Amino acid sequence: MELTRRQFDILQTLATVPSVTTQRDLEKVTGHSLGAINRCMKELADLGYVSMGKITNNGLYALEPYRVKRAVFIAAGFGTRLVPITLNTPKPLVRIHGVRIIDRLIDACLAAGINEIYIVRGYLAEQFDQLLYKYPMIRFLENPAFNEANNISSALVARYLLSNAYVFEADLLISNPNIITKYHYTSNFLAIRKDRTDDWCFEVKNDVITEEKVGGENCWQMVGISYWNEADGHKLSQDIPDVYNSPGGKERYWEQAPLVYRKEHYAVEVRECFDEDIVEIDTFRELKAVDSTYDV
Numbered sequence: 001m002e003l004t005r006r007q008f009d010i011l012q013t014l015a016t017v018p019s020v021t022t023q024r025d026l027e028k029v030t031g032h033s034l035g036a037i038n039r040c041m042k043e044l045a046d047l048g049y050v051s052m053g054k055i056t057n058n059g060l061y062a063l064e065p066y067r068v069k070r071a072v073f074i075a076a077g078f079g080t081r082l083v084p085i086t087l088n089t090p091k092p093l094v095r096i097h098g099v100r101i102i103d104r105l106i107d108a109c110l111a112a113g114i115n116e117i118y119i120v121r122g123y124l125a126e127q128f129d130q131l132l133y134k135y136p137m138i139r140f141l142e143n144p145a146f147n148e149a150n151n152i153s154s155a156l157v158a159r160y161l162l163s164n165a166y167v168f169e170a171d172l173l174i175s176n177p178n179i180i181t182k183y184h185y186t187s188n189f190l191a192i193r194k195d196r197t198d199d200w201c202f203e204v205k206n207d208v209i210t211e212e213k214v215g216g217e218n219c220w221q222m223v224g225i226s227y228w229n230e231a232d233g234h235k236l237s238q239d240i241p242d243v244y245n246s247p248g249g250k251e252r253y254w255e256q257a258p259l260v261y262r263k264e265h266y267a268v269e270v271r272e273c274f275d276e277d278i279v280e281i282d283t284f285r286e287l288k289a290v291d292s293t294y295d296v
Contacts, residue, residue, distance in 0.1 A: 076122030122146025163233025
């Protein structure tokens with residue numbers, strides 16, 4: 001049985017937030033009114049999904065279609081703007097305060113119970129083998145076109161793994177691992193609400209992304225972390241190669257397949273995060289600002 005959005009919100013909160021013990025707690029965490037929660041808890045109790053204010057095994061089973069099954073990291077690129085550091089080290093393996101950038105992302109996945117992890121690699125591919133000492137569950141996918149195509153070539157390699165999956169840009173410095181969650185109701189992209197930005201951003205209507213563009217006002221700045229449900233993952237397995245093989249397709253960013261060139265096939269929601277949760281280190285100057293050991 002498919003859950004309503006409210007049923008999902010309550011069940012996933014009960015499943016993942018141990019501190020929630022009352023309906024007033026649920027009101028604070030989910031944002032739904034106390035009256036709506038009271039009615040929904042009765043529905044869930046009648047279905048056998050909650051009992052005595054706690055989620056049951058049947059409730060966990062009902063959440064299963066919404067559970068993240070795997071994570072795919074796009075990590076094949078050169079990281080031109082981080083030269084000279086990336087001359088010898090792939091950007092995701094650059095250390096900040098002694099920790100590799102990608103480690104924080106992988107740790108957040110593992111903390112959320114996401115243990116099936118794929119890394120699409122290309123530039124200095126063999127250096128990623130060092131991750132296996134700490135993360136023996138990682139599986140690598142090789143992108144032979146990383147030097148001649150944009151990151152859509154990495155998504156092409158991983159196209160059959162995108163159902164019930166997170167897709168990460170592997171060079172994001174995460175400081176709040178709680179933005180990586182175990183369950184999702186529908187496909188979504190993380191983004192930060194902005195009055196103005198010169199970066200990649202989204203126009204949004206009724207929580208659904210309607211346009212991806214560079215720069216805007218009163219928009220949502222894109223963060224390179226997204227989740228794709230089962231149905232959308234299957235569509236991506238067709239749409240990514242279609243866009244890749246179209247004129248100019250090799251120059252596209254991978255998310256332009258669902259958000260620009262085949263956007264009529266999708267209704268991708270925006271999921272809010274904040275500047276303090278995560279940052280993309282684009283340039284060597286930004287790296288030095290975050291970690292002063294590089295300022296030599």
